[in-house]
Amino acid sequence: MGENQLSNTQLYIGIDGGGSKCRATIYNQALKPLGTGVAGRANPLHGLEQTFQSIQQSTELALKDAGLPIETCNELVAGLGLAGVNVGHFYQQIAQWQHPFKAMYLTTDLHTACIGAHNGEDGAVIITGTGSCGYSHVGEHSISLGGHGFALGDKGSGAWLGLKAAEHVLLSLDGFASSTSLTDKLLSHFNVDNAMGIVDNLAGKSSSIYAQLARYVLASANEGDAVAIAIVTEGAEYISALARKLFEINPSRFSMIGGLAEPLLPWLDEDVASKVSPSLSPPEFGACLYAQKQFNAAIAG
Amino acid sequence: MGENQLSNTQLYIGIDGGGSKCRATIYNQALKPLGTGVAGRANPLHGLEQTFQSIQQSTELALKDAGLPIETCNELVAGLGLAGVNVGHFYQQIAQWQHPFKAMYLTTDLHTACIGAHNGEDGAVIITGTGSCGYSHVGEHSISLGGHGFALGDKGSGAWLGLKAAEHVLLSLDGFASSTSLTDKLLSHFNVDNAMGIVDNLAGKSSSIYAQLARYVLASANEGDAVAIAIVTEGAEYISALARKLFEINPSRFSMIGGLAEPLLPWLDEDVASKVSPSLSPPEFGACLYAQKQFNAAIAG
Structure with missing residues (x-):
């Protein structure tokens, strides 16, 4: 041959x-x-x-x-x-x-x-799954942003939403932050009845364990919970800012990928949301x- | 015998x-x-x-x-x-x-x-070293607060100050947050010249590695850096709130312990700072x- x-x-x-x-x-x-x-x-x-x-x-x-x-x-x-x-x-x-x-x-x-x-063609993507990051490729130019990893960065990702929720719920249970419907959701998710029960289930755990909490944050935000809305809004603002940075080299197409791409879409700024094409x-x-x-x-x- | x-x-x-x-x-x-x-x-x-x-x-x-x-x-x-x-x-x-x-x-x-x-007598303590937490013991009553661990909680601790600094510096280097004197300090601490160099040194690392960055945050705050001041102020506000919760059972003495106890003292609210007795x-x-x-x-x- x-x-x-x-x-x-x-x-x-x-x-x-x-x-x-x-x-x-x-x-x-x-x-x-x-x-x-x-x-x-x-x-x-x-x-x-x-x-x-x-x-x-x-x-x-x-x-x-x-x-x-x-x-x-x-x-x-x-x-x-x-x-x-x-x-x-x-x-x-x-x-x-x-x-x-x-x-x-x-x-x-x-x-x-x-x-x-x-x-295979030029374009830009944002991945919001367990982590978050953005990439844009046009001719000889490429931009890679975010993706700094769990706890250090990855704003707007599933693990980040989960971490922010857990942080707030623990502060709330200790009496240092406003109450939120997330408290009941997290306690029942872990089948525990106090702060240490949550810590017991999260201490030292990986990003994927935190990302499992993201759906509660999105659900609470969609139900009008102020704490959840603040968390989702902060995450979505970062994703919108990330997209605008990727647009600076004028990619002809832009897609959002990952488990959070769809639920986050209504929270993105209109100039960004309107540019999303299917992967x-x-x-x-x-x-x-x-x-x-x-x-x-x-x-x- | x-x-x-x-x-x-x-x-x-x-x-x-x-x-x-x-x-x-x-x-x-x-x-x-x-x-x-x-x-x-x-x-x-x-x-x-x-x-x-x-x-x-x-x-x-x-x-x-x-x-x-x-x-x-x-x-x-x-x-x-x-x-x-x-x-x-x-x-x-x-x-x-x-x-x-x-x-x-x-x-x-x-x-x-x-x-x-x-x-051996009753009293209250706050530990602010790598982590942060508080404990108060009076007769049959005791209160234990905080200590939820790195990334989940431990506000005002060395690792928390370091994490907040690293988060902000990475966002700033990516163009998503205001500039700060912490950027040069962290880049030179790790002897690198960009965001991925910092991530390379911090990704997956333990709280003690983050706590090593706390001195830069305190130094920048004392030099008037707005980002560092915001981080230290948020941490100190939590420590002050933590102390007030511990005071609820009227401990006769209160001490602060750990490497951050002394540098944080000027940032605490006066009603808390005035109650600190030596360990x-x-x-x-x-x-x-x-x-x-x-x-x-x-x-x-």
């Missing part, structure tokens, strides 16, 4: 790893999806071993779903979009991994999400497009 | 374990200190193994400092004041430890700090008094 023929049957795997889960999809040369696997979180910030495990597990599940033998793994050209690899030392540690693929191309989950959202393809397809481009360049190179 | 004679030569060890370090002091029956040892942090929130290691290491160093053989360990009656054991499951895990002492009595670092500060003895002496009282009660049983 010549090299062209090999390339014509090349299989790809696009992997999107974040703070809550890792999703992998296998594509054939024509970029038709063959199978998908979902595993646990894959954010190096929460541990390298877990990240590698989640990548491998989602890959194996995708191979199985595609009806391919597990040995096919070392024939796959992999595109990896991972949260956390905007932090330099995490990028290096993942890039140095003795990966099981034919080739692996690594970039941020933000970059692959943007490629996917606009089917065209999922982040793992973006990861596949990224890998294909890099791989073809390497072969041509 | 009768039991009384045994009791007359009983040795005690008072151990104060927190988010930054673990300090142990050995006392004789007359409560004269014989030797002290300091080891790394002992907060179960950061890991049980490390907590047990720090307790053992500080104990061994204290025995060495006291000129006692290491085997003396199993003759010591230990008082343990530990951060984090206000969280139920951590209390249980530490209490079930196969400890190396003759007897071990466990309570919160807040409780032993209060006993120490007022030499009479260190927390590890409080832990020793606690252990002695429990041990004598058990013997009298």
Whole structure:
């Protein structure tokens, strides 16, 4: 078989790893999806071993779903979009991994999400899921903003909404802040009856545990609770400001991705909300497009 | 030897374990200190193994400092004041430890700090070190407030001041918040030149790393920086409110303990600041008094 023929049957795997889960999809040369696997979180910030495990597990599940033998793994050209690899030392540690693929191309989950959202064309995206961040790509220019991680940043994200709610509820239970309907919702979520019960369930926990509280904040805000409205408004103001920064290089399209994208939409400023276009393809397809481009360049190179 | 004679030569060890370090002091029956040892942090929130290691290491160093053989360990009656054991499951895990002492009595670092500060008498304390919390004890009444831990609560603590500073500096570097002299201080502290450099050094780090930034916030506030002043003022307002809650049961004495106690004093409301009395003895002496009282009660049983 010549090299062209090999390339014509090349299989790809696009992997999107974040703070809550890792999703992998296998594509054939024509970029038709063959199978998908979902595993646990894959954010190096929460541990390298877990990240590698989640990548491998989602890959194996995708191979199985595609009806391919597990040995096919070392024939796959992999595109990896991972949260956390905007932090330099995490990028290096993942890039140095003795990966099981034919080739692996690594970039941020933000970059692959943007490629996917606009089917490989230029554009901008904001991800508001467990975390929050923004990315804009036009020609040679790109802007990457936010994504500083749980507790340090990620305003407007699920984990941030949950953290703000928990903070306020604890202050309120101690008598230092105004009362809110969030108190009952959080106490009943954890099935406890006091502040220490909440702390017991949250102390030292990861961002995904906090993100589970976001739906209560949105529900309370939609019911008119002043504390919840203040939290959601502060988060949405940041997301609107983030979008305006991304618009500075005039991206032709803009999408919002992640579990909070839809519920936050009514809270965004009108000039931002009116610019939101649907995401065209999922982040793992973006990861596949990224890998294909890099791989073809390497072969041509 | 009768039991009384045994009791007359009983040795005690008072151990104060927190988010930054673990300090142990050995006392004789007359409560004269014989030797002290300091080891790394002992907060179960950061890991049980490390907590047990720090307790053992500080104990061994204290025995060495006291000129006692290491085997003396199993003759010591230990008082343990530990951060984090206000969280139920951590209390249980530490209490079930196969400890190396003759007897071990466990309570919160807040409780032993209060006993120490007022030499065993009733009173109130606020600890503002890596974390923040308050405790008041009068007769049968006690109040325990705050201490919800890094990121969730602990307003006015060193880690909270550091986190607020880092959050603001990152927003400012991304163009979402007003500029502040804290930016240069944090960039130079970490020897980096941009936001991701700061994130690289802080992502996933423990409260003690954030607490190291507190001195910059206090310095900037004292130099008139508006952002730093707003952060320190918000923290100090919480500490003042915390003190007023503790005063509700009319403690006869009130002390502030921890690395932030002194620098925060000028920022507290006058009605609170005027009530601060010096701490009479260190927390590890409080832990020793606690252990002695429990041990004598058990013997009298």
